[in-house]
Amino acid sequence: SWELCHPEPQSRTGCSPRVPRVALIALVSALVLAAPVYYATGNPVLSHNMLLLATFILSGYGVWLLVRDLTGSGWAGFVAGAAFALSFYRLNHLPHQTLINTQWMPLLLIASYKLLWTGRWKWAWALSVLFVLQALSGHYLAFYSAMLLALFFVFYAVVERKVISWRLVGQVASSGAVAALLMAPVVVPYVLLQGDYQFTRNLFEVERFSN
Numbered sequence: 001s002w003e004l005c006h007p008e009p010q011s012r013t014g015c016s017p018r019v020p021r022v023a024l025i026a027l028v029s030a031l032v033l034a035a036p037v038y039y040a041t042g043n044p045v046l047s048h049n050m051l052l053l054a055t056f057i058l059s060g061y062g063v064w065l066l067v068r069d070l071t072g073s074g075w076a077g078f079v080a081g082a083a084f085a086l087s088f089y090r091l092n093h094l095p096h097q098t099l100i101n102t103q104w105m106p107l108l109l110i111a112s113y114k115l116l117w118t119g120r121w122k123w124a125w126a127l128s129v130l131f132v133l134q135a136l137s138g139h140y141l142a143f144y145s146a147m148l149l150a151l152f153f154v155f156y157a158v159v160e161r162k163v164i165s166w167r168l169v170g171q172v173a174s175s176g177a178v179a180a181l182l183m184a185p186v187v188v189p190y191v192l193l194q195g196d197y198q199f200t201r202n203l204f205e206v207e208r209f210s211n
Contacts, residue, residue, distance in 0.1 A: 029133040030101055033058075048097075055100050060085030062106030069110065098138030104130050108145060112152050115171060116163055124171040128178040135183060139190075142183075 033054050038047040060081035068077035084090075084106070093099040108130045115123035131149070135142035153172060157164050180187075201209075 028136045029104065030097055030137060051097070052094070052100070055103055056085045056090070058103035059090070059106065062103055062110075066106045066110050066113075069113065096138075099140055101137035101141065102134075104134035104137065105141070105145060105148065108134060108149065109152065112149065115175075116156060116168070119165075119167060119171070121171065124175040125178070127172075127175045128182070131175075131179045132182045135179070136186065 030051055034047040034051040037050045038044065041047070062081075063084040064074075064077035064081035066077070067080040068074050071077070084102075090100055090102065108127065111123050111127040111130055114120070115127060127149075131145055134145045153164075
């Protein structure tokens with residue numbers, strides 16, 4: 001807990017971003033979803049449980065929207081949404097809000113497809129905002145989302161080269177730059193702390209905790 005490290009500078013940054021002051025930034029999307037319940041009831045347990053339920057509903061709904069757009073079938077979207085919302089990964093991380101708040105990830109893919117299909121700047125800015133919301137749901141999800149988007153655009157650059165243009169490259173780069181600027185107030189303190197204390201994991205630890 002960060003209290004054990006006080007008054008060491010950045011002691012709050014050295015722990016999971018679920019403690020009060022850090023959570024105001026690092027779990028902003030979760031706070032937005034949980035805040036109405038908390039302010040209406042003052043019950044943190046109820047707020048947590050409602051947020052947990054909301055992640056299932058919104059994750060499934062997001063995949064339903066994505067698959068319906070791709071296939072034109074609402075039933076295909078329903079099956080895919082249920083499979084994602086109730087996937088083993090999500091059920092295995094029920095106690096971990098920083099891992100189960102995956103509801104922005106399907107919307108990231110929707111914005112990516114819309115940007116690819118239409119080339120409109122509004123989808124580039126939507127991509128920025130959605131990535132920030134997903135990344136600030138937990139640092140693990142930030143890496144997952146970055147890899148997802150990288151694979152998405154690399155795939156289309158290799159398989160469907162005709163849809164890739166310098167305009168699209170500029171839009172994606174601009175979207176990434178805006179997202180980086182929005183996340184900088186959170187990311188920079190963590191990077192500095194990691195460098196100061198040389199926080200690293202060896203390959204054995206990476207393999208051990210990768211499940």
